[in-house]
Structures are given as structure tokens and as C-alpha cells.
């Protein structure tokens with residue numbers, strides 16, 4: 001089919017000229033080369049030698065596939081001239097919410113971009129600009145750009161390892177990227193349960209919406225009881241909903257089965273929260289090590305215990321952090337049996353996100 005090849009920055013001009021004369025075919029503009037775009041022409045458009053084309057070449061190429069393969073193909077005609085590199089190449093979805101980071105030059109086109117994304121992705125309800133993480137609760141600052149049905153709330157459901165998790169990326173931290181870590185937590189707990197010879201009481205005082213829990217609760221005979229919480233009240237609302245559903249699916253009763261909204265460092269002062277756990281999870285990566293001394297009172301303080309957490313550290317500090325962890329165990333009255341710390345993923349050129357774990361015996 002005939003297309004007019006025009007320099008990229010003249011695409012809009014030629015689209016309008018062709019349209020005004022009734023010569024614009026509806027199949028859409030095609031990227032013809034790095035520098036040129038091909039504007040589709042109807043059968044009525046004059047031949048290449050016509051003065052109207054101002055010397056631009058007419059090429060015979062396949063029309064664009066009528067079903068766009070990429071959301072950028074659904075952008076309005078006036079934005080088609082932007083190079084692919086102009087638009088965000090990555091985004092994250094949580095349930096029916098799409099989160100996208102915008103460079104300053106893309107911001108003015110945020111709404112048009114969001115509409116194109118909604119048109120391309122039927123499972124998305126609302127597209128939000130992700131303006132980064134804020135505060136101790138590590139919550140993203142989100143700005144709704146466009147919504148399919150007018151609703152701009154960000155409460156939604158994600159599926160992970162076969163479980164539904166109620167999340168709200170605008171109110172509570174959650175990262176789908178750590179799902180492998182949660183699978184590993186299950187494996188480590190299974191090994192620890194074998195050693196103990198009986199089911200585990202677990203504490204997860206920085207639980208967020210509780211993504212570490214479903215795999216553990218539903219595993220037969222693994223968990224006897226749980227103490228979970230978060231300082232963010234919005235997280236605790238979702239945590240309660242989630243835990244109720246997962247505990248119901250487990251088909252067993254748990255004792256304790258405690259969900260609290262409380263600063264984890266104060267759990268040690270509460271007799272209902274301290275001295276009960278065999279295993280404690282500490283997921284506060286920017287501050288985990290500073291909070292660790294307040295975590296030891298949560299353990300039952302007899303036999304063996306398991307402490308597992310995540311931290312952000314300088315990569316070349318990893319060996320020293322392992323020593324620091326063992327020292328903290330000793331200061332709390334424990335004897336480290338197996339301690340490890342390993343990089344999970346890069347965080348910056350020198351820093352990494354790392355998992356730490358120590359199995360220790362109370363003396």
C-alpha cells in the first residue's frame with residue numbers, strides 16, 4: 001500500500017494535510033526508518049511526482065497491522081512522531097493498577113499515555129504516575145493519570161504463588177519482586193521445623209500486607225501460631241483481611257493468631273507479643289540492623305531460634321555484617337549455629353539488597 005515517507009518531525013504536518021484532502025488511510029503511521037515515518041495514503045491520493053508532495057517519496061509497503069502490538073501505537077496521531085525512546089519502557093502492575101515512572105518531558109503527555117495504555121491493556125483499571133517512595137512506611141506517592149471506570153482508588157488484588165493478596169500501592173508497601181524470597185522463606189522454615197521437631201510460632205512485626213504469610217500458614221503442620229503487625233494502620237487493615245482469608249484456607253486454627261498495629265520495637269514491652277516466637281522475620285531493609293536488638297525479646301528464649309531478614313548494605317560490607325549479626329545474637333544470650341548473609345539484588349553501584357539469616361541456640 002502507498003505511504004508518504006516524511007521526516008519524523010514533519011509527521012503531524014503531513015497527517016493533517018493528507019487528512020484535509022481525504023487522502024489519509026486509517027491504517028496508522030509506520031516507523032519507516034530511524035529518521036522517517038510512513039503516512040498511509042488512500043487510492044485517491046495523487047502520484048509521487050505531484051507538486052503537492054514537495055519532493056517527498058511515496059513508498060509501497062505493507063500497511064500497519066490493524067491490531068497494535070504495543071501501547072505506543074495507540075497514542076494519538078500528534079504524538080506518533082516521538083521516538084520510542086521518549087516513552088517509558090518499563091512499568092509495574094499490581095492487580096488492575098499500573099504504576100509508571102515518568103521523565104519530566106513525558107509528564108505533559110501523561111494523560112494521553114495513560115489512555116493509550118488503558119486501551120491496550122484490558123485488565124488495567126487505573127494508570128498512575130509513580131513519583132517514588134516516601135517516609136518510614138515506604139509508600140509510593142501515586143498520581144492517577146487516567147481510569148477506565150472513573151475510580152481512582154488503588155486498592156486491588158494481586159496473585160502470588162496461587163494466593164490472592166489484597167494490596168494498595170498508594171497506601172502500603174508491597175513488592176512483587178520479592179516473591180522468590182518468600183518461597184525461600186518457606187523452604188528455610190520447613191528445614192527449621194524439621195530441626196525443632198514441632199510446628200513453629202512465627203513473628204512478622206514488619207508484615208505490611210503480609211505477603212510472607214500465605215505460603216507458611218497453608219503448609220500443613222508447619223505453623224502453630226503467628227504474631228504479625230505493622231506500624232502503618234492501612235497496612236494492618238489489609239493484613240487482617242488477608243490473614244483471615246489465608247488462615248481460613250489453611251483449615252486449622254492458630255494459637256496465637258495476633259495481628260497488631262504497633263511499633264515493632266515496642267513489642268518487647270508487651271507480654272502478649274514477647275517471649276513467644278520460634279522464628280522472627282525482619283523486613284525493614286533500610287533499618288533492619290538498627291532494630292535487631294529489639295527483636296530478640298520476641299523469641300521464646302529456649303532451644304533453637306531462627307531470625308531471617310532483609311537489609312540494604314554496601315556490598316563490600318557483607319562479611320562484616322555477618323560478624324555484626326553473630327555479635328548481636330551473642331549479646332542477646334544466643335550461640336550462633338548457622339549464619340548467612342547474601343546479596344539478593346543490586347540496589348546501587350556499591351549497595352545491595354541482601355538476605356540475612358541466623359539459626360542460634362539460647363544458652
Ligand SMILES: C[S@@+](CC[C@H](N)C(=O)[O-])C[C@H]1O[C@@H](n2cnc3c(N)ncnc32)[C@H](O)[C@@H]1O
Nearest residue numbers: 136137173174206207208230231232263264283
Ligand atoms: C519494606 S516493608 C516490608 C513489608 C512486608 N514485610 C513485605 O515484604 O511486603 C516494611 C514495613 O515495615 C513497616 N514499618 C516501618 N517502621 C515500622 C516499625 N517501627 N514497626 C513496625 N512496622 C514498621 C512499614 O509500614 C512497611 O509496611
